[in-house]
Amino acid sequence: MPVNESAEIVVIGGGVIGTATAYFLARKGFDIVLVEKKGIAAGTSGRCDGNVLVCDKMPGYDSRITQLSQDLFPKIADELDYDIGWIRRGSLLLIESEAEMAVARPFSDKLAAEGFPVRILDQREIHADEPLVAPDVIGAMETACDGTLNPMALAQGLAHGVMQRGGRLRPYTVVTDILLDGNGQVEGVLTDRGKILTPRVVNAAGIWAPAIGGMVGINLPIQPRQGQLLVSERTFRVGRRKMMEFGYLMTKFGGADYARDTTPEMEKHGVAFVFEPTEAGNFLIGSSRRFVGMDTTSDIEVQRAMAQRAIRFIPAIRDIRMIRSYTGLRPWTPDHYPIVSETGVPGFYVAAGHEGDGIGLSLITGKLMSQIIRGEPTDIDVGPLSINRFSTSTELTELTDKTD
Numbered sequence: 001m002p003v004n005e006s007a008e009i010v011v012i013g014g015g016v017i018g019t020a021t022a023y024f025l026a027r028k029g030f031d032i033v034l035v036e037k038k039g040i041a042a043g044t045s046g047r048c049d050g051n052v053l054v055c056d057k058m059p060g061y062d063s064r065i066t067q068l069s070q071d072l073f074p075k076i077a078d079e080l081d082y083d084i085g086w087i088r089r090g091s092l093l094l095i096e097s098e099a100e101m102a103v104a105r106p107f108s109d110k111l112a113a114e115g116f117p118v119r120i121l122d123q124r125e126i127h128a129d130e131p132l133v134a135p136d137v138i139g140a141m142e143t144a145c146d147g148t149l150n151p152m153a154l155a156q157g158l159a160h161g162v163m164q165r166g167g168r169l170r171p172y173t174v175v176t177d178i179l180l181d182g183n184g185q186v187e188g189v190l191t192d193r194g195k196i197l198t199p200r201v202v203n204a205a206g207i208w209a210p211a212i213g214g215m216v217g218i219n220l221p222i223q224p225r226q227g228q229l230l231v232s233e234r235t236f237r238v239g240r241r242k243m244m245e246f247g248y249l250m251t252k253f254g255g256a257d258y259a260r261d262t263t264p265e266m267e268k269h270g271v272a273f274v275f276e277p278t279e280a281g282n283f284l285i286g287s288s289r290r291f292v293g294m295d296t297t298s299d300i301e302v303q304r305a306m307a308q309r310a311i312r313f314i315p316a317i318r319d320i321r322m323i324r325s326y327t328g329l330r331p332w333t334p335d336h337y338p339i340v341s342e343t344g345v346p347g348f349y350v351a352a353g354h355e356g357d358g359i360g361l362s363l364i365t366g367k368l369m370s371q372i373i374r375g376e377p378t379d380i381d382v383g384p385l386s387i388n389r390f391s392t393s394t395e396l397t398e399l400t401d402k403t404d
């Protein structure tokens with residue numbers, strides 16, 4: 001195959017993680033080629049919500065790294081010559097029982113002790129704030145710093161910023177192999193359109209990252225965790241900001257000190273109420289979590305369970321029509337943290353495995369990856385994100401790709 005071009009760094013994947021990584025590297029003056037097998041945001045980043053949330057993070061490292069990313073959004077939104085729809089409206093986690101309140105209060109106290117603008121609203125305050133919330137909801141955890149954006153615009157805007165800084169985009173180009181020299185150091189990338197010589201590759205291929213890792217003999221324990229969403233017709237203002245049920249934390253992290261009042265279908269499909277208003281006057285309803293391989297078909301049983309759960313929290317939406325649904329695959333890791341790391345293969349880096357937090361963590365991931373590659377001090381200890389916390393020597397996870 002002829003050598004078509006060369007680059008200082010090749011980033012694989014045109015989702016929010018790949019475009020953010022390419023953007024921060026291009027900002028530092030690196031000569032970048034970003035390779036994407038389809039279009040920008042064609043993967044999970046085009047099939048998700050756009051929340052940048054602290055409220056659904058565990059106090060400690062999880063909340064701290066999210067805060068670092070959240071703080072980057074206003075600056076990067078100004079810097080990009082592109083409207084990414086960044087708005088900071090805050091979020092509400094709705095609390096439906098005293099048992100849930102008993103868990104929510106210490107959770108909220110811990111985040112508040114870390115300096116986050118978090119507080120518990122009582123029943124009167126929540127209904128004054130969001131009048132259409134079911135009257136029996138007893139309170140809510142408000143997180144004032146939480147924001148939202150358009151995830152496809154974020155990836156497009158970052159990709160545009162890469163090009164403005166001299167980077168090159170290669171959409172509709174599939175990486176088929178990574179080339180190593182005699183010392184095991186990265187020396188290039190093979191694609192279906194030619195060869196790119198480079199000493200460094202960043203694997204930002206989301207749920208496909210294990211397949212890219214396998215090209216250099218590295219096992220990445222990332223699995224697709226399916227999530228579905230419903231989109232409503234344009235309607236009256238149902239709610240002014242992001243709302244979720246507090247029980248969402250249980251479906252995300254597992255484990256619980258109390259039982260939610262749900263149906264067997266809701267438990268089976270990991271359903272928890274999520275509401276997100278859009279700027280266009282529609283709203284999104286989620287959420288679900290299940291492991292069904294690479295399947296992105298929408299399932300009526302899951303949709304019904306999500307709709308029932310949403311009506312429980314906002315009865316007024318009972319008669320509003322849903323105009324479409326879509327399904328995405330979250331890149332899940334066993335400990336819920338992404339992998340943002342150099343590897344045992346010199347020149348091969350990984351930025352993948354962000355599960356349901358990739359939009360929110362995109363900017364800090366790009367920044368950390370640029371710091372790791374430049375050998376600079378990082379904004380936060382990247383030990384918890386290192387690939388070394390997993391065994392990488394086991395067999396490559398077998399994936400059945402039905403999404404092409």
Ligand SMILES: Cc1cc2nc3c(=O)[nH]c(=O)nc-3n(C[C@H](O)[C@H](O)[C@H](O)COP(=O)(O)OP(=O)(O)OC[C@H]3O[C@@H](n4cnc5c(N)ncnc54)[C@H](O)[C@@H]3O)c2cc1C
Pocket residue numbers: 012013014015016017018035036037038039040041042043044045046047048049050051052173174175176204205206207208226227228229286327328329330331351352353354355356357358359360361
């Ligand atoms: C229903 C749902 C709701 C969500 N809501 C939120 C939310 O509100 N907030 C939040 O922070 N996160 C949310 N997430 C999670 C978030 O969407 C993901 O964490 C994030 O999009 C992952 O981005 P990524 O760039 O790693 O992966 P992707 O966007 O999938 O990008 C990977 C890219 O790699 C490309 N690729 C793969 N193989 C190759 C190859 N061989 N050659 C070239 N290119 C290749 C793919 O085409 C793809 O475009 C949600 C996810 C889902 C499913």
